[in-house]
Structure formats: C-alpha cells, structure tokens
Amino acid sequence: MKLTITLLATLFVSVVTFAEVSVSEKNALIKLYSSTNGNQWITKWNITTQVSSWHGVRVVNDKVVSVNLSSNNLTGVLPNEISDLVNLKSLNLFQNNISGQLPASIGNLKSLESLNIAFNKLSGSIPNELCQATSLKSLELFMNNLSGSIPNNISKLKKLELLSLYNNLISGEITSELYKLTSLKVLQLNSNKLSGNLSNEIANLTLLENLSLFDNNFNGQVPFDLEKLTNLKEMNISYNNFNGFVSSKLAKKDILNMTMVNEFGVASVLKIEVDKNKAIVSEE
Template identity: 50%
Template sequence: MKSFATLFLACVFSLNIFADTVSDKEKDALIKLYYATNGSQWKIKWDLSLSVETWYGVRTENGKVTALYLADNNLQGELPAEFFQLINLVSVDFHKNALKGQLPDLIGNFKNLEVFNASSNELSGAIPKTICDLKKLKDLELFKNNISGEIPAEIGNLNQLEILCLFDNKMEGVLPVSLYKISTLKVLLLNNNKLSGNLNTAILNLVNLENLSLFDNNFKGEIPKELEKLPNLSELNLSYNKFNGSVSKNLIVLDALNMTMFDENGNLFLLDINEEKMPENSIVN
C-alpha cells in the first residue's frame, strides 16, 4: 500500500513538472503579447499563473506554440517584436480586434506559418515583402484594415497560397506579374482599393481560381478573354472599374453588377456583350 501511494505521488509530481512544457522564450513572447495588446481588457483573459496550455486560444504541440486563435477578443495596440519570435506558429487568427501599426519585416520569421488572419483591425502601412518568404502560407487575410502601398512584387513566391483577401484597404499600384504564377489560388479578393493597370492574359494560369473580386478599383483596358477559360471560376465581380471593350455573356452572368464600369468622365455604363467564341488556348507559362 505504501509503495502504491509513493508511486501515485511520484506520478502527480511528474505531471506538475511537465504541465507547462512550453519554453521560457515562447512563454515570455506570449506574455509580452498579452501586455502589449492590453490583456487586462480582453474578453477572455489569460491567467498567467497557470500553464500556457490552459490559456485561451493557445494551441501547443510537443512543447511548442503552434496556433493562436484570438479572434474578436478585444486585442488593442501594436504587436510586440517578441511575438514574432514564436517561430513554430502554423496558424494565427487575430481577426476582428483593434490591432494597430504596421506589420514589421519580422513576420518573415514565421517559416512554418500556413494561416494568417488579421482582418477587421486597424493595421496600416505597407505589406512587408518578407511575408513573401513564408513558403508554406496557404491563407492570407488582411481585409478591412488601413493597409496602403503596393502588393509586394515577390507575392508569387507564395506558391502554396489558396486564399488572398486584401479588400477594403487603401492599396495602390498594379497587380504584380508574379501573382499570376500562383496556380494554387482559389480565392482572390482585392475589391475596394485603389489598384490600377490592366489584367494580364497570364490570368489563365490561375486554374484553381473559384472567386475573383476586383470590384471598385481603377483597373482599365480590356478584360482578358482567358478569364472564361478558368474551369473553376464561379464567383466574379469586376464592376466599378474602368475596363472597356466587350465581354462574353458567360462572364456577364457571373458578375453581380453585369460589368458596370466608369468611363473617363466618371459616368457609369455597361460593357457590351461579345458573342464570339473563345479560341482554344493553352495555359500561359
């Protein structure tokens, strides 16, 4: 009986030792995040006296912090530099908070990151080009912020990206040529910005694209006929731009506003319907 009690106490002691397996460095980074984003005012707070594994929204695996799910939790302020030391993160969801400031170049530290959602915050400044170093990234959502500047020219390095949502920001410039190389893209939502330039015929490379929205920008020129060759495209909105020329009936049906455009004088008009058949084209390399 005595040996059983001894064994039981030893087990309990062992559990207490390994209850908080996260390294001091990662724990400290989380604590810095908590204080920098006004943790005392979070909807669901962390009890810092307990092990990291008990903290709301924190996921760990093999003693490493792999995910943070803190959406709609009243995070306020700027992300501290220490946050970007959580190099084992695979998924981050900060959407619908009050985060401010610019995403720093340090975001390039997240080499294992697959999902980053900081939509519906108050982030500003340009998207750092180091975000294009995150080769495992599949989902990037920064919509409904105050982000400005251009889409990084190196965006095409994200060759596993499936979702890119940057709508409702203040972004400018043309679409980078490298963007058309991301054949894995399924959702591309860039509406309600100040983007400009033409659509490249290389859009034909986006063979997995299901949803494309460029609504309310400053795009111009003719809409590439190659759009109609995308086999999975089921949602499309190109209206409220300065596109000209004509489009097929099939594309007009997909567009919620029937391809309503602005002319050079700011007047609204509908693009003409082109009844021509599409030529057989191969995918652009």
C-alpha cells in the same frame, strides 16, 4: 539507493506532467498580451498559470501551434517578438482594434499556414518579408488601412490558396509575380486603389474559384483568357474602368454584369450585342 531511484523517478514524472512551452514562446505571448492591452481584453489571460490554459492558445507537445484571439478587444500593436512563436501554424486576430504596421518578423514563421488579421486598423504597407512565410495557405488582411503595393515577391507563397486583401488602400498595378500563385482558389482585391491592366497571365490561376476586383481603377481590355478559368464560380470585376469587348459568357459570370465607371465617374452597364454565333459587350 532505492530511495534515491524512487525520488528521481518521481521528479521525472513531475517534470513531464508539468512540462511547459519554451521560455521564448511564453515570453512572446506575454509580449503580445502587454502590447495589445491584455488587461482590456474581453477574455484575459492569467499568465501565472500554464500556457495551455490561456484563452485561444493551443499547445501540442509543449509547442504553441495556434493562437485564436478573434473578437477579443485587442488594442495596440503587434510586437516583433511574435516571430518567436516558431511552431505556430495558425494566427487568428480577426476583428479587433490592432493598429500600427504588420511586423516584418512574421515572415520568420516558417510553419505558419493561416494568418488572419482582418478587420483591424493596420496601416502601412505589407512587408516583403511576409512572403518568407512560405507555408502560408491562407492570408486574410481585409478591412484594414493597408497601403502601398502588393509585395513584388509574393510568388514565394507557392502554397497560397486564399488571398484576401479587400477594403484597404493598396495601390499600383498587380505584380506579375501574383500570376505565378497557381494554387490560388480565392483572390479578393476589391475596394482598393489598384490600377493598370489585368494581364492575360490571369489564365495561369487555373484553380481559381473566386475572383473579386470590384471597385478599383483597372483599365484596358478585359482579358478574354478569363474564360479559361473553368473552375471560376464567382467573379466581380465591375466598377473599374475596363473597356473594349468581352464574350456574353464572360459577362454573365460577373455579378454586376460588367458595370463600369467612365472617366467622369458615371456608371453604366456594358451592352451585350449578339452577332450570329459571337456575343460581345460594348460600352453604350
């Protein structure tokens, strides 16, 4: 009897000592490895060893909570099975050669707080399903070939503090849903093909510290309500088709002093005119 108890105790200790992540999580990582040509990675995985020993994978309490494979020569596409990493809080695939579309299944990652797939070769539109990942605080997809419009349900990302989509091919107008992201501190949409007016609702983003809309096709009046963003430390809305007047205070906040492009593609610095206590900027 004592021998049986001893053997069971030993077996229990062994199981605890060598506990692994779930089969579905391990298989999802292996699928990621094969879909992105793991044999060509700079730092490869030995998939015969424990997952916790794999490069860039962080395991806590037998759950995969973080994957960081930045600058590791991932080439290929992201598999739909990535959504099986149900405990993932951070996914960093920055600066690789990942192509294809962003899997809509990423929206199933309800614990995901940080997603960085910037500086890759992603194409297609940003799936609306991504906005179901409602724990996201940071979303970085800049320097890709993404097209289409900003998801019209982006307001679901109520915790989002950083949205960086610059240097893509995103077009259309800024959806009014974006102005509901009142937790935003950084909004970088520069160097896309965005158009239309910038709404006065921009004033809703009271925590905004960095606003970059540089090099798009925005037009109309620059909203005076931008002045209400008292936390704004850095702004660049130049190289658009904005017109009309802005205050001297607002003009000074812009890195390029409100340099706009006219209908003929000619860039000109907006002139600041001071009239008594009021300062305005007008096109020369």
